[in-house]
Amino acid sequence: MFHLLHDVHHNVLLTRFSGSYVVTDISLRDKAVARFVARYGLARGILDYSAVEAVDIPIEVVVERSSQPPLLPGQARVIVAPREPLWAMNRIFAAHRLFRQGEEPILVRSIEEAYQALSMVDPVFEPVAIDPVSRLEEVAHDVLAGIESCRGTTDAEERERLRRKMMRMLDTVLERGPGARKVSAITLSDVLNAMLSRATVSDSDLKTTCATCNSHLPLSRYTISAGRETTYACPGCGRVMVVLAAMDDGVEPSLPGYEMGRFIVRTAGDIECPGAMLPKCEP
Secondary structure, three states: OOEEEEEOOOOEEEEEEEEEEEEHHHHHHHHHHHHOOOOHHOOOOEEEEEEEEEEOOHHHHHHHHHHHOOOOOOEEEEEEOOOOHHHHHHHHHHHHHHHHHHHHHHHEOOOOHHHOOOOOOOOOOOEEEHHHHHHHHHHHHHHHHHHHHHHOOOOHHHHHHHHHHHHHHHHHOOOOOOOOOOOOOHHHHHHHHHHHHOOOOOOOHHHHEEEOOOOOEEHOOOOOOOOOOEEEEOOOOOOEEEEEEEEOOOOOOOOOOOOOOEEEEEEEOOOOEOOOOOOOOOO
């Protein structure tokens, strides 16, 4: 879990992590910071791991992240890592960043040292308002965590099979022009399974109530239409309740939805999942 806070006077963006530090925190935080920069401009940065209680980040993820462009280019950045394994993990990140990018963040043990490194006097941090897209991403993250907790573990070979299937189907969906192949339907359960790390679900496990006729059915009973978008229509009245759309790289979605992998999931009703509820995102 993380929160973004901003000191306007010193123009410092603080990311405060807490609880368990997992891979999803990295991707969600990267997107949230990118939206902050798009709205307010660049700022110096502090990443504070003081309140982190557990770490579940593979070292290869740390190394890969170090090779990516900085979110705050040209700005001073300080990492607060008071204890192991966070200190060692961030030392590895800083070393790889220096080797690959020619610059590295400052690594300190306390938030007070971070303030001193940035010459901050009496800092006043205010929470950064959560934008609608970030809020949907947090909800999706909580839903995936709920499914993982409820469903337990899945065989690694099955996980890899699902991943390969998803990538083949995605490549087909993204094709354009008269020579494009016939599109196979990518289901909501496919999208969820591509994001889950220890569990799998099927459309039979996902249920919703039609917003028009109030029928309560699993998505496996819905009529699926495949194309540039996959739609789920109520078998009784034809109301479209779920739309899956492949994301175009670099293009912001025109309608609200949950970003999952390289898809936007738009729901016109709550989706009941094992161990969780995915709230509707369409008004």
